[in-house]
Amino acid sequence: MSTIRRFLERLKLVRSEVVDDSKVVFAPDDPVIILLGESGVGKSLFVRTLSKAAGITVTHDLCPNTKNASVVKCELVLTDGSEKRTVLVVDMPPKDCPGYMTEVRRINNKFSNNPVAILYLYKLTQNRADKKEFPHKPSSLMMCKERKESLFLATTMRDGISEDVRQRREKTHDLAQSMWKQVWSDHFKNAGEDLPTNLKEAFKYENSQESALAIVQAILANLRT
Helix, strand or coil: CCCCCCCCCCEEEEEEEEECCCCCCCCCCCCEEEEECCCCCCHHHHHHHHHCCCCCCCCCCCCCCCCCCEEEEEEEEECCCCCEEEEEEEECCCCCCCCHHHHHHHHHHHCCCCCEEEEEEEECCCCCCCHHHCCCHHHHHHHCCCCHHHEEEEEECHHHCCHHHHHHHCCCCCCHHHHHHHHCCCCCCCCCCCCCHHHCCCEECCCCHHHHHHHHHHHHHHHHC
16 A cells, blocks of 8 residues: 555564463553454465464365454564564454454453554455445444544455456455445545545555565554554
8 A cells, every 4th residue: 555654664573473362461552453354355364474373274164264363473573673563463253253242342352452453354356345245343443442544454365366357346446445434434424525545445465474564564654643
């Protein structure tokens, strides 16, 4: 996303681990990135690709792989070594999973004092942005503390369709703006009301650690503003 502020330096991963959030106390200034999205959209794959952490499984079963929220602690550093940062990435179950809202409330309470961003993953192999595919409004509102500036969208499964189809489906007015205006309808009562920059565009996740780190980097830069 060229229009979103980001660090000029590149981030690299130093260390990562899956942690038991029921037993660990996290620093209140550690940023938290919560992954939301339908089953099979690639949330667990994103976390595993980003962190290379052991203990994250990705399956191709018909049933959801993630049934409870899992927290991965990533220690990142700018490539020049000038700054280190701990980032907590939360892999949430899909909204149709039993106990979903219980997990939402638990994670919300756990990180109530942390800066939080929501990264919603949307698979481009989906023919159209069906209303049922939109982010779950109560959980989005609750976990990002009702800050529109903390919501982000990334497209996944981009290699599953042709380039011309990718470009058509990633058009701003077809995907990002229509999706978020649906979620934030109470905040955008007038059809012409503009969206914050972070809601106008979608990150493009390319199934690589470099791509995942670039997305995290842009989110962190935006949380700083």
